[in-house]
Ligand code: FES
């Protein structure tokens with residue numbers, strides 16, 4: 271067990287955990303932040319996507335010890351003061367959320383892209399969310415929502 | 422539940438080497454973790470009985486891509502995303518860009534390292550054929566000292582390399598191949614997260630339409646990434662044309678058949694492979 275400090279959603283965070291636990295487990299079980307979803311467990315579905323120093327990563331493939339002194343953003347950090355982030359609004363508006371299981375990961379992949387590239391092309395959007403599987407929407411509404419936000 | 426594994430994040434190369442030298446522990450170096458963490462999760466035999474995961478991500482000396490006079494050095498912390506965004510690699514090592522862009526998906530490329538890709542030596546390590554035709558060399562350190570080894574010699578067989586338990590690969594050195602032209606080809610099953618089925622890399626230097634030097638490597642289709650030395654020799658001095666390309670394609674398919682001993686997928690792969698190599702040679706060497 272070890273004290274691990276990192277920045278979570280803009281705030282300093284300290285956890286006392288086994289450093290070989292996965293970031294995903296610490297977020298969900300230790301911290302109760304269940305917005306980040308667990309899907310495949312092996313880096314293929316993207317449901318567990320969070321941003322690590324601004325880059326999209328699968329939190330099922332990162333150990334908590336590896337994020338010491340790093341910066342983590344989860345879907346809980348997107349909204350502020352109880353109101354949705356405009357990107358989340360667009361997801362609702364365009365019907366990009368059905369069962370919602372892929373949504374947190376999708377949002378973060380899209381958010382990372384938009385931070386680096388505010389006006390992405392459709393291909394750039396597709397590449398950014400290629401690691402996020404959605405079994406409900408057929409992707410089109412998601413791509414439309416991201417496009418609408420970027421305009 | 423997985424059995425308890427210790428985790429340490431090394432801050433310097435020396436600290437990492439000290440830990441690796443302790444042979445009372447089964448220590449695994451953790452870089453991107455995309456292979457190890459999933460492997461442990463799936464209880465793969467390759468990752469059984471690990472006592473200590475040694476994270477090397479915060480070792481500054483293993484970061485960075487440097488252009489030297491006649492080579493490019495890539496530290497063992499460098500991720501595929503960093504490769505793809507790097508100006509030096511884009512300019513000097515286009516085949517590495519081509520092979521890296523098809524790897525996994527963005528989340529994977531943001532974590533997975535080039536060095537990790539071949540230290541694990543999975544048959545589907547996409548970057549291997551490209552690195553092989555560039556004659557990549559590795560620098561390996563342990564408390565006993567440092568050594569250099571060609572990537573080709575480093576790879577022994579699937580999931581097996583020349584690395585000793587107390588050693589750390591610190592970087593890859595790639596000699597510049599400025600007067601060569603080359604192409605990378607990959608045929609996967611799916612668009613993204615394709616575990617590659619066939620990958621090939623070719624690098625060639627011509628003078629007066631004759632082959633001065635040619636380097637051919639395959640990945641995925643062979644048990645490990647592999648160069649075709651005798652084909653390369655055979656081609657030297659020959660006219661670069663369709664006739665030669667057809668001959669090379671046939672010979673190579675035959676060799677692959679021999680090393681793979683006709684796996685079930687071999688029958689359909691061979692014609693695909695012949696065509697792929699032929700097309701690849703045509704694209705590389707515009708007639
Ligand atoms: S749960 Fe992490 S990628 Fe699927």
Ligand code: FES
Pocket residue numbers: 366367368369370371372373403404405406407
């Ligand atoms: S909305 Fe159900 S998986 Fe995407």
